[in-house]
Structures are given as structure tokens and as C-alpha cells.
Amino acid sequence: EQGKLWSIRYHLLPQGAAPGSEPSPDQTITVATTRPETIQGDTGVAVHPDDDRYLELVGRMVRIPFVERDVPIVADDFVERDFGTGAVKVTPAHDHTDFETGERHSLPRIDIMTDAASMNANAGPYAGLSREECRLRILEDLAAAGDLVEVKEHEMAIGRCQRSDDIVEPRLKTQWFIQVKPMAERAMQAVRERRTRFVPERFEKVFFDWLENIYDWNVSRQLWWGHRIPAWYCPKGHVTVTDVETGPGRCVECRSFELTQDDDTFDTWFSSGLWPFSTLGWPDDSHDLRTYYPTQVMETGHDIIFFWVARMMMLGEWLTDEEPFRVVYLSGLIRDPYGKKMSKTKGNVIDPLLVMDEIGADALRFALINGAAPGADQRLGPSRLEGARNFANKLWNAARFVLGAKPSELPADVALTLPPGDLLGPAEHWILSRCHAALRDADAAYAGFQFAEATRILHTAIWSEYCDWYLEMAKVRLGPEVAAGVRAATWQVLAWVLDRYLRMLHPVMPHITEEIWGRLPHRPDDGDMLITAAWPVDDGLASAADERQAAAVADIIELVSQMRNARADAGIEPGTWLEAELSFDQADRVAAFEALADVVARLARVRPRVADSPGGGTDATALVVVSAGAEARLTVTAEDRDRDRGRLEKELAETEKMLVATQAQLANHSFTSKAPASIVDGVRAREAELRAVAARIRAHLDA
């Protein structure tokens, strides 16, 4: 805040003069202050011990005006020589720093205010004035005396009450404190010994920084709501502290029965710090306490590492001799769309109940988790919430399709099983392979507290792989013309894979996954509910999936995408069926294609057949699509083909650009000699692939 800095002249007593002597009219020391109303509480003036300007004044006495008190000039290295005048008045009863300075120099502490922040009798002529009036009057009086030397604008930090916005006045009060240094030491020890670790780890620095510089914790609060401080006072002022809930009964010192309990309550963070064990029955040796303490993961926002996490750790170590938790996972703060931290005080919070009414609890959860990189704040606005709602909707509709597509030959209570290998087609191998990869990656992400990553993996797996491709491929194998056994097997794969996704997604979207799962076939060892069903780790998917067939399908998917791309670029009517001649480099690609010919037809809107000779002839009326191991020629009109030339030219340019880059890399001897062989081999393979693709495209352009 913008305030003022006043420079005020104090008059020195003559060297060696008795206290109370007339001060010198011209020998003075000038101090700077932002709070002149506290002058009446001054009990010293401090200068830096190495400050030549004041060296000879140390030990002399100065007269505090109006109260006419004589106080010493002391040397203390807390003083900043460059600030103000280099001399500072010391008011131990009304300033934190001055209190400590006063302690170091045995200066008296004179409280000059009342609880209502007006001046008390110690303020001499100003007694009875409010602190604001007092400031004005003192400044007037100083000016009149000629001792107000300078006034400067000054920017400074001023503590204000969060509720009333009043300036906080430091006071001397009798309060309860906890000596936390030894507790802090044990909390830090738990982290040093890795009994507790922070995720992300960088917050450990914040934690240590605070605990290493901790000072006694004032736990007295003048509030009604809270744990009452268990201290009782007798009329003589003796204190009796007890853990007996009804009180001590008698004063420990004078045996008086007349006891009153301290009116104060504990700091709310003191009570909150007891949470990890007090909720489990402590101090009793309860079953819950033995079972669940220490707990595994403490999750909270990084803004309360000091307030809460550190307190739980200090109190936990001190009272139970154990760390309260093994891992502290710190999430970021939620900000509003304008980037401001959401807080109850600011009133810019999203009401989760309203959001849930609108988009569902699961969508809200997904949005929050999907946006939560560890420790990083996130802005939460409508678009992320809508995306999450759409995902829930997508999952729901996919499940609806699967449930509705169940072949009639399967009994109602059919168990969830993976069909035998001979009933699996290439597409089934592909989705089983993709599903396995997603489960493996999502599981690793969860285990590493990468929750946003886990949701991203599952989102892609379910939407882009399962829905966009596998569902479409499975539709063909669910058709009426397909053999019943194959149809049933296809459906079992659909259900099996969906089941796996649901299990993985359940922690994030518990309601929708539970609901869908309840309608799917189960394994014999599954319970009634998903929430208690087994976590799907390494359950045979890897061995079930034939990776060669899966790779072949991946190539076919790539080819379909390129055919769609070519059609769109050439401006072919979407409804038009085109003849397509395909050729493949590898025999297993041909086999996979033959199994999926109907799928290719459906998805690319072509009538595909395999070319008699690989690499076939060129055609003036063919759209050509080239991928690493395959090629497709779509029969179109000559005009369409001409329109398409640009696409091929662009593709060639891109391919050649990458080719040049890889070739340059391979020509670099330091690269080939210093980089790991696996990297170099990878680049070589890529170079060969690019060369092949470029050659193919060029051949067709030349035709």
C-alpha cells in the first residue's frame, strides 16, 4: 500500500547527563517511521553497529518526546543502513521486529493501546485518542516542535484483517504457543528418510523451506468454534492443564476448586492436523487406527502444504510416532476462466452440485482429473466440462450399441470369456492389442500419479480406437450372413474389451462405468459390483493378441484413412462407390485385407480387390494412395484424377523433405558413430521407407 515515511528528530541527552536532564536542543538523531502513533511506546533507538555516522552515539540516551522518557541508543545488525535515516525507533510492545530487538537489548515493553486500538494511559497526553487521531496529533505536535524533519511517500506491506479490512495492530497478549522446532525436525526426518514423499517432488523444497525456518506456533484463537484450550485458571492465576475432558477438578498448585477454563480455542489447523489419526479412534488403540494408519496417499492442494500437510506430519510424528501418510499428492488449484484462483472468499467458485445437475458427476470428475497435471493449476471453463460430458455420452452410446448387438445365440447369462484364437479375426487381434497397450499405459500412469495422462490414454482408447474403428469393423462380423460362432466370438471380444476399459475408468467415472458394467457379462470370480471387481492388470490380453495380425490391421487402417483423404481432396461425392485395386508388400497384409474386405469397403466406400501383380500398372484415371507397405488405386474420372494431382505433388514434396533430412542425418559421421545403434537403425529404416514411398508417388506422377 502507498503510505508515508516520516523522519523524526529525537534529542540526545548531554554526554553523561543524569536521566531526566534537559535534552540537548541541537544534538539529535533522526529516525524514520511509518507509524508515528507508536512513539509513546518507544524504549530505544537502534543503529547498525558498523554505521560510522552513529558509532559514537551508541550508548547515549535520547528523549522520547511528550512522554518525556529517556531511552538508550543501541547497536543491532538488523538495522538496514540504507533505509530511511539508518536509525530506527524501537517499540517492543507494538512491532514484531522491535519485540525481538527489545529482547536482545533488555528494553522495556510498554503497551500504549487498548484492545479497541485507542491509546491508553501509557500514551501520556494522547491517552483516550484513537490510533488514527493520535497519529495526526503527534505529527502536529512534532511539527510544532520543529522535530518533524521529512515526509516521504512510501510503498509498504500492511497487514489487514481478512474480514473487516482493518489494519492489524501487533499487540502483546498472553497466548498459548506450541514449541514446534522439535516437531518440525521429526516431520522433516520422515521426508529425508523417504517414509513420506511428495508428488511432485519439487514441493519437498517448499516443505523444507518452511519447516527449517519455523517459529513457535501460536494456537490461541478468540473464536467460539473449535477445540477449547484445555487450560484452567484458579483465582490466584495458577494454570492447570489436563487431558481430562471434564477438567482437572483442583488447581495443581494451590489446590483451589475454583477453576475457570481458558475461553480460547485452538487454531483450526491444530484440530485439522489431528485428522489422520483422530478420525480413526486415537488415542485408543482402535482397529481402524491399526488398519488404516498410516494411510497411503494424502491428496490436497499445494496451497496448504504449510497449513495442513506439515501440521499433520508434525502432530502425527509427535503423537503417534509414525508418519501419517506415505505419499503426499499435491494437486493444483482450480482457477476460473479468467485465471483467478477459485475460492469461497472470492465467490468465484463453480458450484459442483449445479455442474453435476447439468452434465453429471462423472463428467465433472473426468474434466477435473483430465485437466490436472500434477501440481499445476488448471482453468476450468465450460469447454472442458462439455468435452467430458460428450465423452460420457460417447461411452454410454457405445455401450448401448454393444448391449443391443448381442447375438441371440448367446444365452442371457453368458460368462465373459475370450473366444478361442481360431474364432478371432485380424480386427479382434488389433483391438485386443490396442486394449492391452492402453491398460498397460493407463495402469503405469495411475501408479505414477499421472492421472491426467491416464484419462487421456483411456479417452483415446475408447473413442478413437474402440468406437471409431473397432466398433465399425465389428459391425461387419456381427451381420446375419456371418457364421454364428464367429458372430458370438466377435461380440465376446466387444464385451471383453469394453469390460477392461470400464474397470480402468471406474475410479474416474464411477457411476456410468458401474451402470454399464452391471449389464455386461461377468467372469465367474467377479462380485456384484464393479467397484469391488478386480483391477485388470496383465490378464492374458497380451498373449491373446497376435501382434502380426494387429500390425496388418494398423496398416489397413492407415490405408483407409488415406483413401478417404484422397477422395475428399479430389472432391469425389461422398456417396460414390469407387473401384479400388490394392497391392501389398507382405503376404500377411493380403490375408488381413481379405478378412477385412467388407470393412474396407464400408469405411472407404470402395469396392476393393487385390491387384494381380504387386505395384500394378498406372492408370490415367486412378487416384493413387501410397503408404509404407501398401498402395491403392481408385478408379475415377479423368477430371477427378487431374484435380488430385496436387495432392500427390504435395505428398511427394513432404516425403522428399523428410527424406533429405534423414539422409543428412545418416551422412553425419558423428551421428552414426556416437548415437546408439537402435536410434541409427531406426533412422535407416525410416530412410528406406521414405525412399520407397517417394519412388512410388513419383512413378504415378510421371504416368
Add this chain to the structure above:
RNA sequence: GGGCGGUUAGCUCAGUCGGUCAGAGCGCCUCGCUUACACCGAGGAAGUCACAGGUUCGAGUCCUGUACCGCCCACCA
């Protein structure tokens, strides 16, 4: 003043061990009501990864510095 973090596509943000990392969602553009889903589908455009140096065969990624932005702490009166 101290500490920490951020700066990557129009927007909001991922990118963990330096090498298929130039990515996602939203938005935008072009198509499409194909019987799970228009809260959808197909295709597309779009980034000098804040700036300047350095290390390295190779740098959003590691180091140093700079500029902005944010957060926490704090007793220069």
C-alpha cells in the same frame, strides 16, 4: 526482499529417461442426417516450442542469462 512456478496451434493445456514429440481437446474451414452416438462422423488448415547464448552427433526437453506473467512467504522501520 526471498523462494517457487509458467511462457508450446486462435483458446485451454499435455509433452516423465535428450533421439517417430510437433501433440490433445475446444474453436475454425470443407463435407456428411451411413439404423450406437449431431453431446455425432469423415477430411482439412494452423505452432521460429518467449528471447539470447551454451553443452551435445542430436535440445520444448539439460545449463546460464534476459524479458514478461503468476503464486507463496516475509519484521527494511
